[in-house]
Amino acid sequence: MASVCIGNLVRNSAKVFRNSYITQVRTPYGLQIRCWNSTTPEPSSKPLTSVPASDTIKHEGSGNQLIKVSKAMKAYQEKAQALDALMFEKTTEYEIGRRHLANMMGEDPETFTDEDIDTAIEYLFPSGLFEPRARPLMKHPTEVFARKKVAEFDETGRPFHVLFYTGLPNYYQVLHDLSEKVRELDSFSDRMMQYNIHKDPERTLNVGGTEWVKKEQLEDILLEKLKDKQYEFFVRSMNRLLDHPFSYRVEEFIMKFRKHVQISVIHKEIPKLMFTAEGTPYMAAVGRRKTSTASVTVYGRGSGKISINGEDLLYFKYIQDREQVLFPLQFSGLLGKVDVVADVDGGGFSGQSGAIRYAISMAVRSFVDEQMMEKMRLAGLLTRDPRRHERKKPGWKGARAKYTWKKR
């Protein structure tokens, strides 16, 4: 818990604020109001608040001068006070609860960490609910209650921020900064042109693996509600900055609004080719689809023979299923160059052919190079098809279909 001062009346604080976009802890001299939404730890012994609930307050630095407080300021103070009180109460409760929990679990309350709390809750209130957010939890109030902006004006009602009356000061501040950066880069590039230096391929901003923050995340950063149009404008403007040949000079600014994309592919170790006693390379793999399971061995240096449960490819009556089986080989250019021996059971023909297709793709990985593997992944060959038969619902005609509704 931090103590935040709203009493700072001087303009120079606005400069600090301008470069931060999120609510800042301002250096206090004067009126002190506790605000819970900052990250600085709180001196625990202090009592709640020092704001007198009156229209006039004393300014410590300037003697016993009476300052008129606007109604808006007063209303804000009251609101902040109430919130702080609530937070203080909740935090105290949480602290007591934590100690109780530690005692119940027979641990030392002083060293009882958040992880210990989670384990204890899971042990004491076992829940079968699927959604993790619906399960019982005990977290610090700062994690449970939403963050709020601190006061944006002094006690006379004068806003700190020049863009306060836009309604979205933080958002427009970002745009201002952005245009300033663009101008800076332009003038820099002009200077470079004089020395006949163009874009340096060595020094480019690499934003691979990242993307612009989503609208909700930007709102979290700015603590302001944005409209879709405003978000789109932001992304467009940021892209312009990113496309600038010297954008690497403002990397810090850009990266503030980019977040890492989680790479969905889990890079598994691809098994190395094995060899038979005759020296033929081969690789085995298992594939599944619907209720079918296929175990497949792909032999290199073959002539394109395919054997499925001891029969040839005409095991599959429909051409679609045969295409499914051949697709990974055709795609990787191995058709007619490898032999395939497959053993498949369970399910129907489309499930079986899909299972064989997946198994062949997995086995073929060992025969092809990295690039082809990436192509195969993009073609969806290395992804297991998770779709299953959907059950019929009682009272309905099928899984989704209903009977014709007749009035009577």
Add this chain to the structure above:
Amino acid sequence: MARLLSRNIFQSFSDFGGCSALVRNVAVGREARWWSNEASPAVKVTAPRTSLNQPGLQTEEQLGLWYTLEQDIAKQLFGLGGIPKQFATQCKTFAETCLMIRKPALTTIDYIKKTNLALPPNKFILYGREGVGKSLSLVHITHFLSQDNWLLVHIPWAPRWRRGFKEITASATVPGRYDHPLDAVIWLQHFKSQNSQLLKTLQLETSEEYKWSRREVTEAGAPLIDIVELGISRARFASDCIMAVTTELKKHATHQRCKIAVVADGINTFFCLTSRYRLEDLTYLNPENFTIFQAFMQLFNNNWRNGVVVASVDSLANDGARRESYLPRYLLRQKGWETLDPFIPILVSNYNELEMQSIVDYYVDRNWLQNPGASSDTGRRELAGLSSCNPYTLMNICNSL
């Protein structure tokens, strides 16, 4: 198929585009002429044909080549059946009846040439999976037999009489026997069309008197063709006529007046236990009781000479419940196995690499495969993969939708 091959089309189009771009760029240069030669379209694929249209002259050198069955001969020999319907349609589209020379047919022809006719007839049974070309091999062999002056007793597709018959009536002459009046007429016409020339030169005569009704009698010593003609004009007696013809032919062959080739597609249907004809008590009739079945079955025995039996066993000639294997012992059952014993089994299998090349070339030559990727190496491998080199499946894949 189309989906699979689209990749190839795309590739070859881009190749082509690349070439023409190359020409355009270099055309201004000195070596324009050289480049334009390079960029000329690929070598045109033509069907590998042979001019040896007599099957008797064909040897292993002609394996995988295509020979033409002339239109009038095809009509005379197979006008009333023999060539599978889908293949016949394709031949009509291609405006020619061409057959690929394949190993099983050549082997059989070779064996027939070496046959000792003084002994009971040799029997050759073609067997193999569905759609491998047993019927077309029989067509090839029949063409040879016809040219080699054999009197043909050709059964185009025996299961038709067991389950696809037009009409069945109880026989008027022998109680307990059943006739196929219309089907028998068709077969007699077929027989006449195939052998009319030979019957004229051989001058075969009937050995005994046949009394069809009070007024219609065929005297002993009448030409054999009279019985055929009578059967064609009087459907009621057609089945009995067939019985008479086969009996007579067997006698003539044994007395060395002619040599007889029995060709039967789907011979295992003769040994099935049920036909699709229902009796009054709702039981299915045993096909043994069909007059024409009895007529032809006597040719499968060993008690005659100067003949040859060429037949195919086909799982499709059996009923649906008995199609698991394509091997003769399974398809012929005990009875057929014993009747035909001893026989020479000849395996017909899927296309080999040479034949696969040949058929794709032929289809491209006939503009049946128009995709530019089809004749490429990748295209060929895709076609071979999708069809497993099975001729019938390949034909279906290459057919229009």
